[in-house]
Amino acid sequence: xxxxxxxxxxxxxxxxxxxxxxxxxxxxxxxxxxxxxxxxxxxxxxxxxxxxxxxxxxxxxxxxxxxxxxxxxxxxxxxxxxxxxxxxxxxxxxxxxxxxxxxxxxxxxxxxxxxxxxxxxxxxxxxxxxxxxxxxxxxxxxxxxxxxxxxxxxxxxxxxxxxxxxxxxxxxxxxxxxxxxxxxxxxxxxxxxxxxxxxxxxxxxxxxxxxxxxxxxxxxxxxxxxxxxxxxxxxxxxxxxxxxxxxxxxxxxxxxxxxxxxxxxxxxxxxxxxxxxxxxxxxxxxxxxxxxxxxxxxxxxxxxxxxxxxxxxxxxxxxxxxxxxxxxxxxxxxxxxxxxxxxxxxxxxxxxxxxxxxxxxxxxxxxxxxxxxxxxxxxxxxxxxxxxxxxxxxxxxxxxxxxxxxxxxxxxxxxxxxxxxxxxxxxxxx
Amino acid sequence: xxxxxxxxxxxxxxxxxxxxxxxxxxxxxxxxxxxxxxxxxxxxxxxxxxxxxxxxxxxxxxxxxxxxxxxxxxxxxxxxxxxxxxxxxxxxxxxxxxxxxxxxxxxxxxxxxxxxxxxxxxxxxxxxxxxxxxxxxxxxxxxxxxxxxxxxxxxxxxxxxx
Numbered sequence: 083x084x085x086x087x088x089x090x091x092x093x094x095x096x097x098x099x100x101x102x103x104x105x106x107x108x109x110x111x112x113x114x115x116x117x118x119x120x121x122x123x124x125x126x127x128x129x130x131x132x133x134x135x136x137x138x139x140x141x142x143x144x145x146x147x148x149x150x151x152x153x154x155x156x157x158x159x160x161x162x163x164x165x166x167x168x169x170x171x172x173x174x175x176x177x178x179x180x181x182x183x184x185x186x187x188x189x190x191x192x193x194x195x196x197x198x199x200x201x202x203x204x205x206x207x208x209x210x211x212x213x214x215x216x217x218x219x220x221x222x223x224x225x226x227x228x229x230x231x232x233x234x235x236x237x238x239x240x241x242x243x244x245x246x247x248x249x250x251x252x253x254x255x256x257x258x259x260x261x262x263x264x265x266x267x268x269x270x271x272x273x274x275x276x277x278x279x280x281x282x283x284x285x286x287x288x289x290x291x292x293x294x295x296x297x298x299x300x301x302x303x304x305x306x307x308x309x310x311x312x313x314x315x316x317x318x319x320x321x322x323x324x325x326x327x328x329x330x331x332x333x334x335x336x337x338x339x340x341x342x343x344x345x346x347x348x349x350x351x352x353x354x355x356x357x358x359x360x361x362x363x364x365x366x367x368x369x370x371x372x373x374x375x376x377x378x379x380x381x382x383x384x385x386x387x388x389x390x391x392x393x394x395x396x397x398x399x400x401x402x403x404x405x406x407x408x409x410x411x412x413x414x415x416x417x418x419x420x421x422x423x424x425x426x427x428x429x430x431x432x433x434x435x436x437x438x439x440x441x442x443x444x445x446x447x448x449x450x451x452x453x454x455x456x457x458x459x460x461x462x463x464x465x466x467x468x469x470x471x472x473x474x475x476x477x478x479x480x481x482x483x484x485x486x487x488x489x490x491x492x493x494x495x496x497x498x499x500x501x502x503x504x505x506x507x508x509x510x511x512x
Numbered sequence: 513x514x515x516x517x518x519x520x521x522x523x524x525x526x527x528x529x530x531x532x533x534x535x536x537x538x539x540x541x542x543x544x545x546x547x548x549x550x551x552x553x554x555x556x557x558x559x560x561x562x563x564x565x566x567x568x569x570x571x572x573x574x575x576x577x578x579x580x581x582x583x584x585x586x587x588x589x590x591x592x593x594x595x596x597x598x599x600x601x602x603x604x605x606x607x608x609x610x611x612x613x614x615x616x617x618x619x620x621x622x623x624x625x626x627x628x629x630x631x632x633x634x635x636x637x638x639x640x641x642x643x644x645x646x647x648x649x650x651x652x653x654x655x656x657x658x659x660x661x662x663x664x665x666x667x668x669x670x671x672x673x674x
Binding site for chain 1: 534539552591
């Protein structure tokens with residue numbers, strides 16, 4: 083009787099494969115759809131994601147499916163590895179075991195590269211952290227950082243790289259692993275229960291996504307100094323762990339340790355028969371314990387500190403207010419047509435590069451989220467806004483009564499470049 | 513296979529065999545339904561912006577005048593300023609769209625032959641925009657115009673019937 087009941091429970095535990103199949107299908111379908119609107123450039127990524135969230139029918143639900151689906155997929159990919167470990171797949175089903183570990187790696191890689199794509203404040207800070215983790219790697223850090231960023235600093239090229247890795251490289255590798263796995267001998271048992279479990283998880287995910295839209299923080303250029311970046315649930319363990327680790331050791335803990343652990347899991351079928359079970363259990367239990375403990379610690383740490391708690395609550399309120407605002411289309415940063423440029427005395431190139439995102443291509447002002455950026459039309463007629471004042475203001479905004487998000491351009495522009503922008507700005511008329 | 517299990521009847525077995533397909537259809541179907549709404553093109557109403565073409569005093573002579581207008585265009589998440597060519601007919605105080613009604617290429621004015629010609633498929637139009645020859649089935653479209661503060665203004669739009 084006991085044996086029959088435990089068998090009955092066990093067959094349901096062996097349904098992670100079906101759940102992963104359904105979640106992968108959801109990721110592929112929703113990813114293809116999101117790519118119809120998303121633009122991978124730092125100028126437009128946040129705007130296009132906002133457009134998907136606010137304007138496009140079913141956009142918020144489809145993006146939430148993609149966002150939360152990726153988190154659930156990582157959890158079930160890990161549970162699948164646990165389930166295969168439990169049934170000693172590394173002994174008699176080596177290909178299935180290796181495929182499952184590779185799938186876990188690729189799912190985490192897809193989640194990591196996808197995380198940067200909305201180019202909101204969280205994405206930017208997470209890209210910074212990824213840059214730091216790569217840069218801190220022993221021996222290869224400098225090269226790894228350059229290759230990750232596509233240059234010496236985070237730029238629109240970095241975002242293009244993450245996009246290509248996310249929508250082309252990792253999906254093809256995942257498909258490759260699946261093809262390799264299923265081109266070998268497959269035992270199609272328990273299929274109905276796998277289908278039921280996959281279907282139920284999809285229904286749960288679909289309902290969850292109707293209730294909770296995927297988060298989208300403020301655009302990078304609209305971030306204020308008090309903004310607290312917090313990663314998504316799947317990376318909270320890493321975020322919390324890095325708080326305890328000084329300097330370059332973060333790369334060891336954030337990249338080398340997980341890499342070593344996954345390497346050991348992949349090599350498990352070839353390790354000594356008498357120790358591999360203990361080693362595998364140590365790696366899996368250690369990782370699970372680490373992730374769960376650090377995730378709980380991250381939550382508790384944020385709750386304990388009242389300033390942090392209040393700021394995070396404020397950010398939630400701001401995001402909610404932003405959601406209820408209508409979408410504002412973004413001016414394309416193309417050069418104005420020749421005829422207009424000559425008649426209106428076209429904007430300096432550096433104004434278009436550094437100022438027009440917020441103040442508009444023609445100084446008309448703009449709005450992003452709850453933040454309003456003032457128009458510059460007739461600014462020359464205002465007190466303390468002569469060309470030399472504007473040069474001073476560009477160097478030190480607080481000295482002229484301006485608060486963030488207006489920032490200093492002292493390290494970006496030379497005095498001559500500032501004077502060129504100032505000379506153009508003071509001529510702007512309504 | 514557990515031999516102690518009672519044998520499944522035929523209908524239950526076929527139901528279980530169909531279950532994976534049912535789940536597949538359910539997942540793909542619900543996302544496809546949303547995908548249809550997600551990808552549906554967003555139709556924008558014809559622009560009612562009045563765009564400056566030229567001062568009325570400039571609009572003289574017997575030949576069509578090539579002019580450019582700047583129109584603000586909202587395409588989904590983006591606003592862009594597009595430059596469009598138009599032809600002013602001074603005699604009729606009319607503005608013609610340069611879009612060939614055959615396949616949508618832009619016509620050019622051939623002064624030496626006193627006609628508009630389409631570079632794509634050799635449709636030709638008279639100086640007043642009426643069709644002369646070629647695959648186009650009608651003449652060039654006239655755009656809505658008005659005179660405001662001494663300026664000739666136009667509402668730029670492309671006919672759906674290209």
